[in-house]
Amino acid sequence: MAVSQQQQQQQAVSKPAGGKHGNVLPLWGNEKTMNLNPMILTNVLSSPYFKVQLYELKTYHEVVDEIYFKVNHMEPWEKGSRKTAGQTGMCGGVRGVGTGGIVSTAFCLLYKLFTLKLTRKQVMGLITHTDSPYIRSLGFMYIRYTQPPPDLVDWYDEFLDDEEVCHHGW
Numbered sequence: 001m002a003v004s005q006q007q008q009q010q011q012a013v014s015k016p017a018g019g020k021h022g023n024v025l026p027l028w029g030n031e032k033t034m035n036l037n038p039m040i041l042t043n044v045l046s047s048p049y050f051k052v053q054l055y056e057l058k059t060y061h062e063v064v065d066e067i068y069f070k071v072n073h074m075e076p077w078e079k080g081s082r083k084t085a086g087q088t089g090m091c092g093g094v095r096g097v098g099t100g101g102i103v104s105t106a107f108c109l110l111y112k113l114f115t116l117k118l119t120r121k122q123v124m125g126l127i128t129h130t131d132s133p134y135i136r137s138l139g140f141m142y143i144r145y146t147q148p149p150p151d152l153v154d155w156y157d158e159f160l161d162d163e164e165v166c167h168h169g170w
Helices: 005-014 038-046 049-056 060-070 106-116 120-127 133-146 149-159
Strands: none
Touching: 038 049, 038 106, 049 106, 060 106, 060 120, 060 133, 106 133, 120 133, 133 149
């Protein structure tokens, strides 16, 4: 049975302060790269969308609105923008291996969320959001890239039976 958004946010906020349950989230891994694939990160940082449009967004709520209106798939690259012809085996069109393309809106927004240094309450707001599966997906991706691996099960556990569909673009 799914727990309501309000109940999940109350549980997150009511956890004791300090340690891994305080509102300030620990950051696992690289503090500058967010542990992103180097080719994806390079393309995000050089993207006009990231450098111009997303630079203007200063608040969590502005970024959530941007996700709602702009994200329509969760792939790292925009469809048809990668040159994978001639690559075979494990390199052909797989997870940033080979030639980059136009980095997706979703990954630009994921890194923008990272620059905001989200709190536990804000991440819970993303993963329990009811307006868009893409907002929720980016929340789960944020957790995956920034949180200590031993904590991932705690974050994901109550959502494993979630039946909401998110079209990933595959």
